Amino acid sequence: MAHMLIIEDEPAIRTVLAEVFKSAGHDATLAADGMEGVAAFRAQPCDLVVLDLMLPKIDGFAVCELIRQESDVPIMMLTALGAEADELRGFELLADDYVTKPFSVKVVLRRAEALLRRAAHAPADGADGLLRCGDVALDPAGRTVSRGGRPVELTRTEFDVLELLLAHPGRAYTRDELLALVWHYEFASDPKIVNIHVMNIRKKLGAGLVATVRGIGYKLGTA
Structure with missing residues (x-):
């Protein structure tokens, strides 16, 4: 059983999600605005945060940023805004998933359970040894990444994508395969999620590290 924190200002949506x-088989704490949500997060540990973007008092972006300063708990953002710029900002603030309203509650449940x-x-402990590509080194055990000996901060999802590609150099993965292997999605989802995380990896570690395979998806490139 997991404990969910639902931060959503619409009572009907809060209730149906709970x-x-x-x-x-899960339970949930409910919060109706951003301030209440942050207070609830700090008062009781949770396994996943379901976070609306358009909240009173403190908006979802600010709540996400505050939570990320304290925890790497999975965060699923819910919003009526479908603009790519909003999705990008959510992922830049280290949200793990982004669902646009209106949505199926069954799909939200399955995506929450995937997270x-x-x-x-x-893993708290991983295989011995580092995975390398050029001057980029990934430590599966410590879940750290460095480039040229300097640490680089990746989100949980960015780390998982990069670890998969480094562990299988030369293999090209489709976006659907990455969604299944990294996100553990067992159903169709928006491949833009993959594109956004690859874009962020390239920004942090170099454009050549993840290569685009035309008509297929992505594979490890060169650092």
């Missing part, structure tokens, strides 16, 4: 999580599986499978 009910669908409860039906799947929980990812968090549960993130």
Whole structure:
């Protein structure tokens, strides 16, 4: 059983999300605005945060940033704004997923549980040795990345994408394969999620590190 924190100002949505999580064996704390959500997060540990973007008092972007300063708990953002710029900003603030309203509560549940599986499978200890590409080194055990000996901060998802590519150099992955292997999605989802995380990896570690394979997806490139 997982404990969810639902930060959503629309009572009907809060209620239906709490009910669908409860039906799947989880429980939830509910918050109606950003300040209440931050207070609830600090008062009780949770396994996943479901966070609306358009919140009173403190908006979802600010809440996400505050939570990320204190925890790497998975965050799923919910919003009526479907603009790519808003999605990019959410991912830049280290949200793990982004769902646009209106949505199916069953899909939200499945995506939330996929995030929980990812968090549960993130190793505290990994295989010995570093994965390398040029001057980029990834430590699976310590979950750290460096370039030229200098540490580079990646999000949980960026780390997982890069680790997969480094562990299988030369193999090209489709976006659907990456969604299944990294996000643990067992159903169709928006491939833009993959594109955005690859773009962020390239910004942090160099444009050549992840190569685009035309008509397929991505593979490890050169640092």
